[in-house]
Amino acid sequence: MGTGNKDTELAPRFQPQAFESKTYAHWWDQGYFGADRHAEADTYVIVMPPPNVTAELHMGHGLNNTIQDVLIRWRRMQGRQALWVPGTDHAGIATQNVVERQLTAEGKTRWDLGREAFVERVWDWVRETGGTILDQLKAIGSSADWDHTTFTLDPGPSRAVREVFVRLYDKGLVYRGHYIVNWCPRCATALANEEVEHEDTEGSLYYQRYPVVGEDTYVVVATTRPETMLGDTAVAVHPDDERHKHMIGKTVMLPLAEREIPIISDDFVDPEFGTGFVKVTPSHDPNDFEIGLRHDLDQVDIFHPDATMSDAVPERFRGKDRFAAREGVVEELKSKGLLEKVEKHAHSVGHCYRCDTVVEPRVSDQWFVKMKPLAEPALDAYRKGEVRFVPEHWGGVYENWLSGVRDWCISRQLWWGHRIPVWYCGSCDAMLVRREDPTTCSECGSGELQQDPDVLDTWFSSWLWPFNTLGWPEETEDLKRFYPGHTLVTAPEIIFFWVSRMIMAGLEFMGEVPFNDVYLHGTVRDHTGRRMSKSLGNGIDPLEVVRIFGADALRFTLTNGMGIGADLQLNNEDLEESFHVGRNFGNKIWNAMRFALPHLEGDVDPLPDPDQLELADRWILARLNSAIREVTDDLERFRLHEAAAELYRYFWNELCDWYLELIKPRLYNESDAEARGVARSVLREVLDLSFRLLHPIMPFITEELWQRLPNRAADSIMISAWPQPVAEWEDAEAEAAIGQLQETLGAVRNIRSEYNVAHGRQIDVMIRAAEAPLLRALDAEGDAARRLGGIGGLSFDGELHGAEATAVLTSGAEVHVPLEGLIDLERERARLDKQADELRNLVERSEKRLASEDFVKKAPEAVVAQSRDKLEGLKEQLTKVDEKRRALDAH
């Protein structure tokens, strides 16, 4: 970086704590996170799913933001004007609940404080804790443009909310209605359908007798909620129900309440269920509400907002909680002989998604958004391919939901949030829907205006996120330049809440979808498979992981571990087990550089002409090319786990295990400056490009090490160019040669290991029937090969005596190791027999395949040819193994 740490000595261990925060601060100071709205390049925009403003970072955030940062860093390196827009959400109901819980602990309620003081108290809490999470995101390396940080209650987004409300109202898409909605008695507010979580519950079905007026008989209704009978205003049967249709028009006496209610007929009733008679409670059941409208039934609201019984019920029940009332009702019915029976009954019960209280359907005045007109374009856009989902099947979920979408209840009886921009005139009853606060009534001039007490659903501001963060409704430069964006990274559970609504809002207000790709990642789980959550106490604190293992280890582990659309399991009881792979990989990278650095002192020439390169150089460049191709392709297809795995494999098993070892002879040989120079140039180049490939996933260590490389092309790896494959680096010849060398050394090492040849002891190796690639490799990399195999004398095509350990390679080349005194003939026979068995097996399979006329005729020619070659090779291997085995017998 600017200061340029040029130490050639690195600490022997990777210690991320030593540089991560310093590196991050430097990036920010240099302004690398911002996109230039005036630059020519194509943009790449991600809007961050805004975490709740008072949230603390958990692994879900860690995963979500790591993915986004990988994509942003990669696209930025590709030269796109990459903008990642961060921010926080006021999270109406969630935040209000937190503060209410604080009040509860103090023995107070929000009503004790009053609206103004309560909201001020929430603001205090937000000021105290808000934004913490953004700092925590920085600790994991997030390169969001913090200058664009937005809070959903900021003046801009607040203006946007009003603008949207008024526009939709003017279009008739926002309306006020007296409907039955989901009501949370604890939060004392309405909820949208999506905010209700259904849980299967083993409940009871109560069969209750309602005496028929004027007759000595009764009808039996079945219900899971006996207490609601106090609000019944009818009993219904199906119009075609032969058993019961004669009852239509009669009247029953509602027990306990002692009210007379009619028997009516309605198509809704399923004659198969229960007795065929249904109690109708228009105030407390969505279906009954509809029936009530059709038949003009009374609505008897038997609950207070907190679900205690209201004055509409007989005095003895008043004030009781709904569940206590249920018991009371059941007891009384039983004692009066009006409870026929009780059956077990499985059904699902709705719970508030924020406090888990059982939701109560309740009739009230609420504001709604008419969804159909907004949903149609959103469906179209999806069907035309303007929005794609990864994994694809989520598109079906999106489509399904939008196709059957119901109107969206957007008013909340909360105090924390965007106030509904509607005023009611106290003198002429006019309703004013305004962008700006009115002071007088436009109808009558009165100043007696009361603003609607409710606030808007949090998602009513979130759905504008892709453009309200860019200044909308102002026609800002940002908006023109950075809308529409490109990728949304989030979890599948908010497809309904957020993803689909953003698409609707984008189309409605901007005329374009807000992003093209929706990447949906899985859930982080603990080692027992449970979702990690605060309430379960099984979470892992990402910051603790950063402290112990570093942000890069965290990021690598998350990226590498999260298969596309799959969940990620981590062990919250053993952080070492979960994160050491990432940490170890960091250490490997660190040590590769630690090895390389002393060899890169002084001037390092650029890559020489191809004809000056050694075989190993050509090989690593070809392998690097392949890594560039694969990693880029994986990122393009959101296959981050495969990108990570490929990088791990390439860097560790090719670059470190082989290339660094192969060039050691040249690097250590000071007497051949030219050969050493070539190795240094290639080493520098390969590390440079490898660090760049690694950078999106492991930004800190790559920056730290890249800064120490000579001949850097940029001030920071963050803004260096993403590697491109180089056509001249393709080199099948080098790949074949080194490939055969690897197999040869593998065979030698295997023999050493099988015969427990001491590590320091050199052995002679004789190779017979080597093909050109292997000869070439042994010629070019002989010194290294000797070192890696602990080989003393290397000879070719000599006489066999029988007392050698032998391996036959796939090319047919034979590796013989004379082991005077060490060789155990029995053991060697067994080795060869095992090898021969395996080969015979393969030969058999291969022959069988080729013997099939269908295969030869129908399979592609290349496949058949490959199969023939393979068989030939196998046979040759087998022959040689057999030969050697016979020679051993003769010995």
Add this chain to the structure above:
RNA sequence: GGGCGCGUAGCUCAGCUGGCAAGAGCGCUGCCCUUACAAGGCAGAGGCCCCUGGUUCGAGUCCAGGCGCGCCCACCA
């Protein structure tokens, strides 16, 4: 009631458009503190790819059915 996902080594999982002599990490076994790395190196053991049928020259991969797990939606009185 409808829909979706998953079932591959002891564990956690890759395996994308069918060509696999089925992979990785951890764990396990043996040898090695070889001057980049013991957070390491080298060598190895370990698999009815859930079951049954089908399509195909060829199935871990595609199709159908079954079993087992998980999730989502639904006006389940």
